Amino acid sequence: MSEITINLKSAIDNSYKVIIENGANQQIPAFLQKSKLGQKYAIITDSKVEKLYGASFARFLKKNGIECELFSFPDGETSKNLKTIENLAAQMIEKSFDRKDAILSLGGGVVGDMSGFLSSIFMRGISYIQIPTTLLAMVDASLGGKTGVDMSEGKNLLGTFHQPKAVFIDPTYLKTLSPKQIRNGLAEVIKCSIIKDEKLFKFIEDNLSKILSLEPKTLNKIIEQTVKIKAKIVEKDEKENEERMLLNYGHTFGHAIEKASEFKLLHGYAISIGMVLANKMAVEKKLLDKKSAERIKKLITKAELPIATMKIPTLKDLASDKKKSAKVINFILPTKIGKAVIYPEKCL
Ligand code: GLY
Numbered sequence: 001m002s003e004i005t006i007n008l009k010s011a012i013d014n015s016y017k018v019i020i021e022n023g024a025n026q027q028i029p030a031f032l033q034k035s036k037l038g039q040k041y042a043i044i045t046d047s048k049v050e051k052l053y054g055a056s057f058a059r060f061l062k063k064n065g066i067e068c069e070l071f072s073f074p075d076g077e078t079s080k081n082l083k084t085i086e087n088l089a090a091q092m093i094e095k096s097f098d099r100k101d102a103i104l105s106l107g108g109g110v111v112g113d114m115s116g117f118l119s120s121i122f123m124r125g126i127s128y129i130q131i132p133t134t135l136l137a138m139v140d141a142s143l144g145g146k147t148g149v150d151m152s153e154g155k156n157l158l159g160t161f162h163q164p165k166a167v168f169i170d171p172t173y174l175k176t177l178s179p180k181q182i183r184n185g186l187a188e189v190i191k192c193s194i195i196k197d198e199k200l201f202k203f204i205e206d207n208l209s210k211i212l213s214l215e216p217k218t219l220n221k222i223i224e225q226t227v228k229i230k231a232k233i234v235e236k237d238e239k240e241n242e243e244r245m246l247l248n249y250g251h252t253f254g255h256a257i258e259k260a261s262e263f264k265l266l267h268g269y270a271i272s273i274g275m276v277l278a279n280k281m282a283v284e285k286k287l288l289d290k291k292s293a294e295r296i297k298k299l300i301t302k303a304e305l306p307i308a309t310m311k312i313p314t315l316k317d318l319a320s321d322k323k324k325s326a327k328v329i330n331f332i333l334p335t336k337i338g339k340a341v342i343y344p345e346k347c348l
Pocket residue numbers: 140141143144146240244247248
């Protein structure tokens with residue numbers, strides 16, 4: 001078992017543990033009994049995860065003396081909006097949930113972002129824990145307390161920073177994930193290795209087939225390493241003033257590519273192209289050597305993630321992303337494998 005603490009002690013103590021273990025969810029009843037986060041618990045999930053794990057998870061909690069109710073919404077990014085939040089809140093109120101209760105978020109990134117957002121505003125804020133079921137959510141969305149919903153104007157435009165009280169990562173959930181979704185999460189692992197950890201990058205190069213075939217030890221190792229990287233970054237900069245911006249490597253181009261594809265391209269696939277484009281820029285600006293850029297491209301290709309798009313976003317496209325007109329775009333550019341910098345580029 002691996003236990004990593006995210007130490008957040010700026011104003012109030014928001015620290016919490018991230019448990020990574022096959023079968024980690026078995027520890028949740030004891031954790032809830034000890035921490036007394038709520039008198040009863042709303043398990044929030046989506047229609048897909050509800051069928052696979054939601055109903056059995058609720059039965060398991062009840063059998064272990066935890067009072068809970070399961071609430072679900074149709075799976076997919078199109079549900080990530082205020083209407084769904086309002087529906088979930090109404091259902092919780094209908095079942096007499098109040099300030100003394102808490103939320104258990106069971107699912108991928110959309111579920112995690114929505115549950116976090118709902119818990120930050122329900123009755124002016126209640127506690128929640130994250131139980132991610134996708135690789136992408138395990139290594140990124142479940143950690144660091146970013147919550148939110150989309151608007152028709154863009155992704156994650158409404159949201160809060162609201163840290164969970166714990167994160168339980170149980171890699172056995174990944175058994176039911178499609179290879180495409182595994183690659184979707186792997187892209188974020190590769191991203192973290194490039195910005196912070198050359199050893200992790202090398203480990204992925206050497207163990208790619210084991211990772212893609214979900215070999216437990218290898219998979220758990222890359223999850224653990226990525227969680228450690230993200231934990232350190234969030235500890236330094238909870239509200240994304242500087243250091244946390246490094247996690248946006250590949251995302252400046254990636255978000256625009258994702259949007260241009262009308263979200264048909266998965267996030268990890270879009271940021272893979274985004275990383276290659278950022279590297280090209282880093283080489284042009286003489287920040288990164290060509291050999292490292294080629295090595296990254298080779299790994300992304302070997303992982304069967306894309307490296308190119310028909311329509312490369314221009315600086316103008318990037319500046320007008322999210323309907324705001326930016327004068328400066330903060331690109332995240334690697335200077336070598338394992339290190340990246342913030343590179344402000346004027347666009348007017
Ligand atoms: N997904 C990037 C972050 O949590 O800051």
